[in-house]
Amino acid sequence: MKKSRSTAPPDPAGAPPRAAERIRESARELFYREGIRAIGVDEIVSRAGVTKPSLYRSFASKDELAAAYLEDYDAAFWQRFDEGAAEHPGDPRAQLLVYLAGLAQRATKAGYRGCGLTNAAVEYPEPGHPARKVAEAHKRALRERLVAMAKQMGARDAQALGDGLLLLIEGTFASGQLFGKGGPARALVATAERLIDASVAED
Amino acid sequence: MKKSRSTAPPDPAGAPPRAAERIRESARELFYREGIRAIGVDEIVSRAGVTKPSLYRSFASKDELAAAYLEDYDAAFWQRFDEGAAEHPGDPRAQLLVYLAGLAQRATKAGYRGCGLTNAAVEYPEPGHPARKVAEAHKRALRERLVAMAKQMGARDAQALGDGLLLLIEGTFASGQLFGKGGPARALVATAERLIDASVAED
DNA sequence: CGCGGATGTTACTGACCGGTACGTACAGAG
């Protein structure tokens, strides 16, 4: 029974599902759900339906695979962040609140696992680690983006408002996976609104 | 069992530094600094100057040792939280801000590692894990405490203010270890003040 | 057909993991 033969889908657009791609997919699911340190490479390749040498032909090490997973995560984050913003062109306050509303909804569901990038930084405190470098770069970019939006909103102190919003977002990532359903993340939008309003008001 | 007096240790006072205590100490340092999954039991006992069987005479497993470490961490947290509160009896706003100011200072130093309890929950997403149970119980208690303080402050919606403050605190834990020195945690106190003021104002 | 690149197969390494069977040093009781 060569079942693996029949399970292979007829690749539609000429591009066959490369082994590296399947590995990235299963790494993304398993690393995010269980944590990077908790998942061995054998589990990843077995879920991807490939073998270990295929993994090491595309990735130099497990650490580099973790970094690749985080780069995928980073791209997916910005896509979600921006697609909400597109609904309200020129209105940074509304743009941010759309993202926050979606985040709050996800973070108050059971089984929520927070931000893969933040989680990776928790798992790898060592400064030079490939995974941590990706996570830190992402968070720096997010901070800059939030400060820029705060400035567009007309905040008296854009840095302070941007940082305050970042604290709320990271707090949602963390408490979402600590409390699950009905957690404090349900207060996210109202808290952000209150904070923004108090930060752009006239002196 | 007859009058088993021999079960009690012979010298209750002036007890020598027992192996279990030294293990707890080194577990606390290593687990917090490097992460629980990153540290093997060999490293703990070698740092404690004892041997592995001594560990397993006092703790049923590494997971139980991790839970014990988190219980110590929980006790230390509340001691720090309460000792700041003692400076301002009857003034919950000032009590909270004292704690937040200290937290912000710690979280903006290089090498900050966040909250050991939150980190443990990130490392162990599995619901029934001993370490996770301690972490979740701690966070539930913290949430209740913050909501109670919000009520004392006269917030219109004490649950919302308490949850908002929890988001800020967790966000500080996370972003402190992501950004290190000069991170967004420096905005913590001002943000909290703004949020509290906006939550207790008259309608 | 033959070539070459990508993948699978099998088996292996050395290090490390959490955990344990068993021997030993010492203190108090008789």
Next chain:
DNA sequence: CTCTGTACGTACCGGTCAGTAACATCCGCG
């Protein structure tokens, strides 16, 4: 002095980890 309980160390277990070597197979292309 022996008996006994306790606290500790020595040496080891089976399993899992990340990573690799050697070789077989598939498949598209010329």
